[in-house]
Amino acid sequence: xxxxxxxxxxxxxxxxxxxxxxxxxxxxxxxxxxxxxxxxxxxxxxxxxxxxxxxxxxxxxxxxxxxxxxxxxxxxxxxxxxxxxxxxxxxxxxxxxxxxxxxxxxxxxxxxxxxxxxxxxxxxxxxxxxxxxxxxxxxxxxxxxxxxxxxxxxxxxxxxxxxxxxxxxxxxxxxxxxxxxxxxxxxxxxxxxxxxxxxxxxxxxxxxxxxxxxxxxxxxxxxxxxxxxxxxxxxxxxxxxxxxxxxxxxxxxxxxxxxxxxxxxxxxxxxxxxxxxxxxxxxxxxxxxxxxxxxxxxxxxxxxxxxxxxxxxxxxxxxxxxxxxxxxxxxxxxxxxxxxxxxxxxxxxxxxxxxxxxxxxxxxxxxxxxxxxxxxxxxxxxxxxxxxxxxxxxxxxxxxxxxxxxxxxxxxxxxxxxxxxxxxxxxxxxxxxxxxxxxxxxxxxxxxxxxxxxxxxxxxxxxxxxxxxxxxxxxxxxxxxxxxxxxxxxxxxxxxxxxxxxxxxxxxxxx
Numbered sequence: 001x002x003x004x005x006x007x008x009x010x011x012x013x014x015x016x017x018x019x020x021x022x023x024x025x026x027x028x029x030x031x032x033x034x035x036x037x038x039x040x041x042x043x044x045x046x047x048x049x050x051x052x053x054x055x056x057x058x059x060x061x062x063x064x065x066x067x068x069x070x071x072x073x074x075x076x077x078x079x080x081x082x083x084x085x086x087x088x089x090x091x092x093x094x095x096x097x098x099x100x101x102x103x104x105x106x107x108x109x110x111x112x113x114x115x116x117x118x119x120x121x122x123x124x125x126x127x128x129x130x131x132x133x134x135x136x137x138x139x140x141x142x143x144x145x146x147x148x149x150x151x152x153x154x155x156x157x158x159x160x161x162x163x164x165x166x167x168x169x170x171x172x173x174x175x176x177x178x179x180x181x182x183x184x185x186x187x188x189x190x191x192x193x194x195x196x197x198x199x200x201x202x203x204x205x206x207x208x209x210x211x212x213x214x215x216x217x218x219x220x221x222x223x224x225x226x227x228x229x230x231x232x233x234x235x236x237x238x239x240x241x242x243x244x245x246x247x248x249x250x251x252x253x254x255x256x257x258x259x260x261x262x263x264x265x266x267x268x269x270x271x272x273x274x275x276x277x278x279x280x281x282x283x284x285x286x287x288x289x290x291x292x293x294x295x296x297x298x299x300x301x302x303x304x305x306x307x308x309x310x311x312x313x314x315x316x317x318x319x320x321x322x323x324x325x326x327x328x329x330x331x332x333x334x335x336x337x338x339x340x341x342x343x344x345x346x347x348x349x350x351x352x353x354x355x356x357x358x359x360x361x362x363x364x365x366x367x368x369x370x371x372x373x374x375x376x377x378x379x380x381x382x383x384x385x386x387x388x389x390x391x392x393x394x395x396x397x398x399x400x401x402x403x404x405x406x407x408x409x410x411x412x413x414x415x416x417x418x419x420x421x422x423x424x425x426x427x428x429x430x431x432x433x434x435x436x437x438x439x440x441x442x443x444x445x446x447x448x449x450x451x452x453x454x455x456x457x458x459x460x461x462x463x464x465x466x467x468x469x470x471x472x473x474x475x476x477x478x479x480x481x482x483x484x485x486x487x488x489x490x491x492x493x494x495x496x497x498x499x500x501x502x503x504x505x506x507x508x509x510x511x
Contacts, residue, residue, distance in 0.1 A: 053481035060490035092448030098389035105389035131172030139303035143208020189443035234261035257303035265289035278322030280314035335365030
């Protein structure tokens with residue numbers, strides 16, 4: 001009996017406890033599971049008097065239907081094919097875990113790709129230290145910075161600093177998962193799981209809006225679907241489109257919560273020879289043609305709280321160019337709100353029918369606005385359970401990752417590894433196959449993580465040489481949790497492996 005078979009037999013024999021129930025050791029909960037039932041996580045069950053991982057091990061094929069998008073895996077079992085006629089990648093999805101951390105990863109797979117001997121180590125990591133960063137493309141005010149974000153009434157995160165044209169949320173983290181009440185931890189875990197698996201989640205923000213977030217879909221804010229991300233702040237919009245308005249209108253104001261732009265005062269207008277209009281903006285003047293705090297943030301024009309753009313205007317100054325008949329275009333940063341005015345004899349702006357000559361310029365703003373989407377990035381710290389499954393000296397893996405000798409993926413999707421200590425990774429969940437994330441009721445998230453490196457580098461790390469297997473063997477015999485194998489085409493957007501990087505990573509030296 002070889003070492004791999006011994007591990008399988010030991011695992012199965014050790015499960016036969018507590019009468020007819022088997023004890024699952026795949027996470028700290030250690031459920032006793034009756035025949036035909038699954039544990040609390042729904043990922044492991046007792047079938048045939050043995051603990052079985054309920055989902056198939058997912059294998060991506062980079063040769064079949066090259067360029068096809070990632071698709072959900074179906075129920076088709078492995079077809080018995082032993083020949084690797086393409087470039088296949090065993091993901092960690094459905095692989096099982098290293099818990100309780102002392103044992104090698106569930107699959108350590110060897111294959112040769114274009115003359116390079118590679119090893120991929122895969123495991124479903126249990127992440128107590130994890131969360132998601134959510135980018136919501138909208139000008140609408142969702143809530144003040146640091147405001148608590150809630151799901152089902154429980155605190156699950158907070159509003160963080162906004163970025164250009166987007167509102168940002170930071171959700172999850174160990175303090176919400178384990179530092180609060182049981183209900184807070186459970187709801188936080190449920191929220192993270194749904195977001196990572198690309199399902200819609202309704203969030204409420206203290207002192208702000210209710211928003212439905214779904215990765216890759218437009219946000220729905222207070223019941224209203226968002227369609228466009230702003231083209232830029234008011235000043236940027238002036239700079240981009242001033243030439244479109246020259247000769248068609250006397251003044252343009254682009255209303256924005258952050259920086260409202262005024263074309264006649266803006267440097268772009270001055271370069272084009274724009275004449276002064278005597279306009280006065282009720283806001284804090286920055287540089288010429290740029291105004292801060294014209295309004296409180298809200299759901300109105302350009303992310304302000306106003307519904308009437310004239311509210312940001314003061315009295316017009318005849319000594320500085322104001323005159324009866326002067327024309328004024330006011331427009332938001334997405335081009336969704338716009339209005340046209342002319343000054344009357346008292347130098348008061350009066351709304352007029354919108355002229356056809358300006359419709360093209362407003363349409364150009366809209367055309368340059370990208371679709372509003374929600375982006376969900378899973379962030380997790382790969383700790384002992386992941387690293388110890390790769391090598392007996394876990395710090396070697398950290399050094400290899402930061403030295404660019406080891407390539408990290410989540411379900412085959414590329415990740416960003418943060419600088420500094422540890423392996424803190426971040427991945428766009430829309431690039432990960434459907435249903436890749438799971439949970440354990442501790443509570444914690446389960447995420448698939450793969451480490452790919454040259455075989456000689458892996459052995460130099462102190463890796464588990466005796467546990468290295470071929471892809472053919474994995475497809476034929478599976479792993480210690482007796483689940484099926486499923487093969488599906490990989491998407492062209494997730495290229496693997498990074499042969500140029502791995503070829504440069506010479507043993508014993510820097511890449």
